[in-house]
Amino acid sequence: MNFEKLFAQAKTRGMEDVQAFLTRRNELAIQVYEGELENYEISDFSHLVLRGLYNGRLGTFVTEVLDDSVIDLAVESMIANAKIIDSPDQAVIYAGDPAYEKLTGLFSESLEQMDVAEKIAAVKRLDHTIHAKDARVSTGQTMYGETTKTVFLQNTKGLKLEDKANSAYLGGEVIVKDENDQRTGFDLEISNDFADFDIDRLAGKILEEGLGALGAKPIPTRPYEIILRHDALAVLLSTFQGVFSAEAVQRNMSLLKGKLGQKVGSDLVTIVDDPFLPKSSSSRSFDDEGCATRRKDLIKDGVLTTFLHNLSTAAKDGITTTGNGFGGGVSFVNMKFLPGTIPFEALIASVNDGLLVTGLQGSHAGANPVSGDFSLQATGFLIQNGKLGAPVALVTVAGNFLPLLQDVVAVGADVKTGYYGITCPSVKIRSLAVSGL
């Protein structure tokens, strides 16, 4: 689409300012089932978000048709949508910041140029390694995916910005069986450097998840000391990340409202948003409003230091935006719970009578982002006298997000970036209610 033509037409129709935000994605996905290439996908996808000011109100139109034929529809729709907005919030199209971070390590030329046949071979090798390692493997599926994403922003205030990143994942899911039980194991790794993928290590982890769970059973209903493994903590953070949104706070929908500058977690809790994380395809130098992004502490040593803002929420609070205006609202870029110094094994050894939680399911329903309450299906292992014991399944762990932050009594040195774009260590929680037998 010719943006100049769009902008000119919008002005003619009485719009004050317009911004075009274009995302272009190229994707590749490979699946191997039982040693054979089963599925192969390629895509080329563009998505244009147009936001325009009409009488001071912001109307939005999104299109995947990118030729000039939609310009009329786009302008009409932006105006029709702006007309029904009656929010008192201030809307602006942004003229830009003096400087934007130069991002490095986000786009890997070598990943893009690597031959597809080599990528397919790697997925097959992972499949083969998993099957060869243990006779209890009943069936399995391995997969690779790759995304190259370019975002481009241009507006009538003269701003033009572009970021480009790529990233890939390699992973697998396995079903293992013995005479009495059937369990699944799953893991994946994310990077934009193919050399980071260690097939033997990954195969081992996927199998370990499945085999370790064979014979898993519920345990008696009562409170337990809890170790949340890094990925279980990432599920919780992802579910409750909305509490950091200034939009939620201003709408009276966040548990953290009124708690800025206060202690909301134990001293061990530091949570940051790092838009410049290398090898993350979410990393960005500017947000969807054209504002420069920056690294920020959300919680520092237990104290709530800032909410996440876009232009409109920041204006309401009389501060400057934190550069978190994404998707028409407010969102983090790469959230990190900073690790501690205790090795994972030492965390386990510190528990007398507890539960290691390695998986949490059903967070879209069993957790309420507004009340902070959660009751989630969990899998894991008993811990007795500092030693890992029998596998556990079909239990729930229940609590509330805010007390949970205060009950963090130890933080592990192990970290992993999950596919929610959240990086976490394993942590020890004083106690949670477990329901089972």
Place this chain on the structure above:
Amino acid sequence: MLLEKSLIEEMIAASLSTGADFAEVFIEDRMSSNIQLVGGHIEKATSAKTFGVGIRIARELFSVYGYTNSKNPSDLRKLASDLAKSFSNPERVSSVPLAEAEVGTRHQVRINPRDVKQETKVEWMQKAYRAAKDYDPVIQQVAVNLNDWVQNVQIANSLGRHVAEERVRIRFYVSAIAGKDGMMQTGGEGPGTGKGYEYFQEELNVEEVARQAARVAKTMLFAEECPSGVMPVILNNEFGGVIFHEACGHGLEATSVAKNASVFCGKLGKPVASPIVTAIDDGTIENGWGSANFDDEGNPQQRRVLIENGILKTYMVDYINGRRMKHPITGSSRRESYKFAPTSRMSNTFIDKGTSTFDEIIRSTEYGLFAAKMGGGSVNPGTGDFNFAVAEGYMIRNGKIAEPVRGASLVGNGAEILFKIDMIADNLERARGMCGSASGSIPADVGQPTLRVSSITVGGKKGAN
């Protein structure tokens, strides 16, 4: 039609040029609108135009999929020939020539979302906002969302299928937040329809919807924490059907069955539920939330009796998984959009009505949990372990509904739980949901009459009673 028949035939020919034995073209055009009201103000209004083409090519069990936003014939021919490069087989399968597209005529709407002004939609939203806000002083925030979309699809394949239809969906969602002394609880109500806006004029009472959301939020604000442990649970009708959806429905989709990744593999003709359970997946219900004329492989949607009197009757099977399973297709193939290859999915799935009554079930339960409204859930089909959340719950004591309780989730195993259904009432109702799986997020109805599960693990914060 979205694309010329001749162009589609060229794409299919290019797809089969290297030895594939099946090719399919899925073309989608969609106009959608989303309006968000928070605290009495319209804060966001977005409309969107989606267009894309997905091409799927297969030989035996190997398939490739690609999609693009381009309408340009040369780009589309190139996508087909790029995908075809994954095959190199000397045998050639020729395609069946296409007839003009058969256009689906069921599920007609009278008032198309295209013809409704944004201002009219806002009136319904404001009405709902006021009804929820005025319900009680503890209601501190109300959000209302109105989503609608008109999806036009054209589907053709090398077997000679060529169909088209327009699918309309509207979802109205009210969330209310009740607050007191720093504590907040929520209630939500989200009716939806496969009809047009005549549904709003003739059937839906938006104020009643809003009051329900507010009522649940207020009830939960004053509720105690739910006790934990194993107990009888009575699941109310409508969205209670999420138990079947999670515990069994996903495990009957060929997506997992074909790969021996479901606990229901090899169970056709065998008992998988208590003999009082009959379960149906019906994609033909007129203007149903999960209905369509055709599935997303272009075959007619069907009514499938999955379980009859406890015996497993059929799986839900798409074309490629059907090859692996040597099982006929069941018209169950669905996808969120052209960005997904289709696979077997549920449509409108429900447990059929039984012979008990609601009152009988409550009366005959000494102690347990009454789950009046359910949230969503999830399942791992490989183990059958599932969970779902209770949005509005009450304890049952001495055959009576007693105090409200909050924060409960239920967990169980699909292979076991359906045998524990020991009473089913006669008040069958369905409710709207969005179901997420391999081919994306799609509208799907769940449903059931009120029923009792004799024992299931209830996870709350309060601990054992």
